[in-house]
Amino acid sequence: MSDHHHGTTPPSDRALRVRAMEQLLIEKGLIKEGAVDTIIDIFEHQLGPRNGAKVVARAWADPAYKARLMTDASAAIEEFGFAGFQGEYMVVCENTPEVHNVVVCTLCSCYPWPVLGLPPTWYKTAPYRSRVVIEPRAVLEEFGLSIPDDVEVRVWDSNNELRYLVLPMRPEGTEGWSEEQLAELVTRDSMIGTGVAAVPAKGEPA
Amino acid sequence: MNSIHDLGGMHGMGPLPFEENEPFFHEDWERRTLGTHLLTLMTGLAVADEARHSMERIEALHWLASPYYEHWLDGTETYLKEKGIATAEELATGHATEPLPAWAAELSALEPETVGRMITTNHPVTGEAAAAPKYREGDRVRSINMNPRTHTRLPRYTRGKPCTIVAYRGACLYADARSLGDYGAVDHTYTVRFEGADLWGRDAGPKDAVYIDLYESYLEDL
Incomplete structure (x- = not known):
């Protein structure tokens, strides 16, 4: 590149670098103005754990739906209109009194976008990815989750095309609740397996 | 390749970075990086496996920091440069000075509305394999030991270990070959179960297991 940079400061800053890349690809006719904003809007407003919570709540409330979800998760999830990148081949892992499931991607950051959106920072970075396969119980303790020794911990390392959603156990005391009420108890972490569903406060809802 | 991205089983990576009510993005350049990166893939400039391999080749010290x-x-x-789509100078200035290679010049930029539909539509991740799958649910097998310098989805901690076939998942897109330009490649994929003790010996937890999806080419008879 010799002294091609005469008189300009090479971008040292990440913001400048990504702006330059986007601008260059627009100039080359490979992307259109506005397309990046469309993507950002989808990820910030359309995808997220509220989608997954609806799936879980229906699985709790409707045994026929749960059966479909456990047989062909992608199709059952698409009943809600949730589909697309990183959710094409979904598998649901059901937590039981005997088995606790937890999901990771040790090689990168594979995560089921249509139902959970983009992953939290801890999911994408070295501390979680390195440790959860070798000492899952210690990692789960740091999330406030204590798994008894007689419960099997299954760590799902999503490395291929399949993406995993954990079906947490339905909390006690929620008999007769509507799907909307149940969905309120379903946290993001309970669908990754680093948490469990929230326990309803006594007496709510009527 | 055996680079810093392959983290499973390591110690010493520091505390979990918990954050209450974490936003999807912390800074605007993160939003634009996600969007621009995904658009390059959607336009057909690269496949995800090439992109992952580009990230794996980041030097370890820089990667960690x-x-x-x-x-x-x-x-x-990296892949824009390697595939002849952009030079370092063009990426620095944001202005085009070089023509596109013929294959890239034939691609068309996606309309924003098309982009939205593509992201939220399921696309096939499996294909037709030439031969029938070799293994069945319940078979005891072993993951191979290999250490390629190229892209692979067989993490180091799972290499050369006995495991059990839990489910056959179809012939999924074969990442190792796709990262090298064989974009249509597929390979039979199985969910396998590794017992904690087979991975970690006496340091395994009381009842721990790892489930992972392995290509048939990663497996051998036990």
Whole structure:
């Protein structure tokens, strides 16, 4: 590149670098103005754990739906209109009194976008990815989750095309609740397996 | 390749970075990096496996010290340069001076509305394999030991270990070959179960297991 940079400061800053890349690809006719904003809007407003919570709540409330979800998760999830990148081949892992499931991607950051959106920072970075396969119980303790020794911990390392959603156990005391009420108890972490569903406060809802 | 991205089983990576009510993005350049990177893939400039391999080749010290989306930014710049789509100078200035290679010149930029539909539509991740699958649920097998310098989805901690076939998942897109330009490649994929003790010996937890999806080419008879 010799002294091609005469008189300009090479971008040292990440913001400048990504702006330059986007601008260059627009100039080359490979992307259109506005397309990046469309993507950002989808990820910030359309995808997220509220989608997954609806799936879980229906699985709790409707045994026929749960059966479909456990047989062909992608199709059952698409009943809600949730589909697309990183959710094409979904598998649901059901937590039981005997088995606790937890999901990771040790090689990168594979995560089921249509139902959970983009992953939290801890999911994408070295501390979680390195440790959860070798000492899952210690990692789960740091999330406030204590798994008894007689419960099997299954760590799902999503490395291929399949993406995993954990079906947490339905909390006690929620008999007769509507799907909307149940969905309120379903946290993001309970669908990754680093948490469990929230326990309803006594007496709510009527 | 055996680089810093292959983290499973390591110690010493520091505390979990918990954050209450974490936003999807912390800074605006992260948003634009996600969007621009995904658009390059959607336009057909690269496949995800090439992108992952570009990120794996980031030097370890820089990888560890840089934020997550900088890996995407670095990786995207790498494959744009390697595939002849952009020069370092063009990426620095944001202005085009070089023509596109013929294959890239034939691609068309996606309309924003098309982009939205593509992201939220399921696309096939399996194909037709030439031969029938070799293994069945319940078979005891072993993951192979290999250490390629190229892209692989067989993590180091799972190499050369006995495991059990839990489910056959169809012939999934074969990442190792796709990262090398064989974009249509598929390979039979199985969910396998590794017992904790087979991976970690006496340091395994009381009842721990790892489930992972392995290509048939990663497996051999036990």
